[in-house]
Amino acid sequence: MKEQAPSEVVRTPVRKLYISDLHFFHENLNHRMDRRGFADYEEMNNYMISQWNANVSKRDEVYILGDFSVSKGKTTNRILELLNGKKFLIEGNHDEFLKDRQFDRSLFEWIKPYAEINDNRRRVILSHYPIFCYNGQYRKRKDAPFVYMLYGHVHNTHDEYQQSRLLSPAR
Numbered sequence: 001m002k003e004q005a006p007s008e009v010v011r012t013p014v015r016k017l018y019i020s021d022l023h024f025f026h027e028n029l030n031h032r033m034d035r036r037g038f039a040d041y042e043e044m045n046n047y048m049i050s051q052w053n054a055n056v057s058k059r060d061e062v063y064i065l066g067d068f069s070v071s072k073g074k075t076t077n078r079i080l081e082l083l084n085g086k087k088f089l090i091e092g093n094h095d096e097f098l099k100d101r102q103f104d105r106s107l108f109e110w111i112k113p114y115a116e117i118n119d120n121r122r123r124v125i126l127s128h129y130p131i132f133c134y135n136g137q138y139r140k141r142k143d144a145p146f147v148y149m150l151y152g153h154v155h156n157t158h159d160e161y162q163q164s165r166l167l168s169p170a171r
Contacts, residue, residue, distance in 0.1 A: 016119045017056060017085070020065035020128070020152025022048060023094065024079050045079065053084050060085040061109075063117070065152040066092020066128030073103030080107040090115060092128040092152065123147040130154065 025041050038044040056062060062085040069076040076097040080087065089095070089111045097103050098111065105111060115126045116135060122145075125134045129151055136147035 012057065012059075015057075015060045016117075017060055017062045018065065018124075018126075018150050019062065020150075021067040021092070022064070022069070023067055024048065024069040025071035025075065026094070049079070049082050053082070056084040058084050061088065062086065063088045063090070063115075063126055063150075065090045065126055065150060067094040067152060068092065069097050070094050071097060073097045073100030076100075077102070077104045077107060080104075088112075088115075090126050090128050125149045127151045128153050 024045050038047065062083075064087060066089075068089060069079060071079075087108050089108045091098065091111060091113045098105075113128075117124050117126065123136055123139070125131070125136075125147065127134075127149070130153070131149060131151065134147070134149045137149065139146040
């Protein structure tokens with residue numbers, strides 16, 4: 001009788017994921033600005049946590065491009081503890097929890113105002129704000145960009161429309 005080979009553990013590769021402007025605890029996003037449509041911020045928070053954990057593994061790296069939470073340090077800590085993945089933060093203009101002494105910075109791998117990382121043989125520029133001219137913006141590999149600029153902040157506003165018009169290739 002043949003011996004069976006031990007079953008191999010199949011591991012999914014670590015993914016780098018990007019998100020911005022979650023605004024945990026921000027009640028006004030349900031009724032103004034984004035008009036997310038939740039009854040209150042608690043319903044919104046619970047929905048975002050469940051969606052996050054359904055799509056992010058514990059091994060994934062998640063780069064948050066600012067405006068993670070508008071709450072105090074202690075309540076922001078509780079949200080971060082519930083979320084899967086290794087989390088990295090680009091500081092946003094609403095991330096006041098960073099100034100709170102009760103906030104646990106170790107819940108993020110790092111916290112920076114700006115970063116440049118490598119992802120799948122591409123350079124990725126990370127900022128909360130759109131940057132009109134960024135490092136390597138004209139570098140290309142064949143017909144595809146080698147450098148990508150990722151940002152948040154603008155919430156589908158007039159500023160976002162102007163920025164996208166400026167960055168789009170001429171037709």
